[in-house]
Amino acid sequence: MTPEPREAIVGRWGITLPLTGVPVLEHRELVAELADLGCTDVWSAETSGTDAFTPLALAAQWSGSLRLGTAIAPVYTRGPATMAMTAATLAEVSGGRFVLGIGSSSPAIVRRWNGVEFTEPFKRTRDTLRFLKAALAGEKVDHEYETFSVRGFRLERVPQRPVPIMLAALRPGMLRLAAREADGAITNWLGADDVPRVRAELGRAELAARIFVCPTEDADAARALGRMLISTYLTVPAYAAFHDWLGRGEALRPMHEAWAAGDRRGAGALVPDEVVDELVVHGSLPACRERVARYVANGVDTPIVALLPTGADPLELARGLAPGA
Structure with missing residues (x-):
């Protein structure tokens, strides 16, 4: 898959929702304001709180312009066909603004919490990516992949526009797979000065990075x-x-x-x-925005702010961290 030229994706700024301690339905006003505050993206996470998809389905109704992405949906905890159906539905309800971020997740989430064997994560992610590309394009899939098989599946509601798929990637193997076969990579837990090393493996495909931000002095x-x-x-x-x-x-x-x-x-x-x-990232709100901008200067296309709790109102902190604040 040919990656989007980097010139077309520079200038994005995302936030992870829902915010810690804020009920899902109480994000409506914030989401409606984000575009005016300079944000372009809302991304979800999935560990032991909300699932990755429901908050985005709501955000799709609260904003008509934000791009919406999962960072990430584990490839083990949903069947391949279920993953394809969920992605197609999000693409439909968002008017084509949905990005499907997938990844292997972790042994704790997959094995301990969901009772699924965590084996060959690279191959499972690769196979899921290949299946999803075919299924979301409307193809009938009848294939024996290395880590699972799908027999005679075809989506009834094929997305009108292609659904971008990005991979959670940390090291060269997955970053190179993302460059070859996906629409980009999503990385996590890295410093601004680490970005060039990641970028060197990924090439020109989109690089999104979740950045943990604790706005306190x-x-x-x-x-x-x-x-x-x-x-x-x-x-x-x-x-x-x-x-x-x-x-x-x-x-x-x-x-x-x-x-x-x-x-x-x-x-x-x-x-x-x-x-x-x-x-x-920590410090005053302006200092935090400057630190996030360093990631962009070093090669991140889409910084995704993950707001850490400080005791202050998280909704106001989220507004204060937006680039147009």
């Missing part, structure tokens, strides 16, 4: 939250390997050793300040 509080999140996420094998590749292996080694020994609280305390400051 209480650096100690921001770092405490950052350490907790980093020790939770970066001990997942895929993220550990990602940061080894990025060059943080030695800096994070004490954290990994403590975590492996069962000392979860101690593991967080061993994350260096400089690592937190690289991976979590």
Whole structure:
């Protein structure tokens, strides 16, 4: 699939919804304002809160211009045909503004929470991508993929316009797959100075990055939250390997050793300040907007702000982080 030229996608600015602590239906006013505040995108996440699709279906009705994307929908937790139907429905209700972001997710989400074997994640993601491209184009799919088979499936409601598909990608193999066969890559938990290395593997395809932002000038509080999140996420094998590749292996080694020994609280305390400051944007609202803009300057096409709680009104913080604030 030919990627969209980078010149056409530079200038995007997204936000992750729903916001922590805000009921889903109480986002209507914010979503209606986002375009006027300079935002172009709303992206969802799917871990143990809302699913990836319902908030976007609502946002599609509350705004007529925002692009809507999943970041990401796990390829193991829905059957291939169900994933295709859900994507086609979101494309329909949004008037063609939907981007399907898929990825392997993690062993905890897939195996421990959903009872599905987490095997061959690269191949499963590749096979799901290939199936979805065919199914969403209206083809009848009858194929034995390496990780699953589909027999005689054809969508009854084929999207009127192609649905872009982006892959969650951290390291060269998945980034190169995204460049070859998808419409771009979605990455996560990286610093602004890491972007050129990721971009070098992806080439000119769209690069979206979820950026964790904690808008507070209480650096100690921001770092405490950052350490907790980093020790939770970066001990997942895929993220550990990602940061080894990025060059943080030695800096994070004490954290990994403590975590492996069962000392979860101690593991967080061993994350260096400089690592937190690289991976979590914090400071005043203007300083945070400037830090997010650095990701763009270094090669991210679509920054996706993930607002971390500070105790202040998250709706007002989201407005304050928008580029037109």
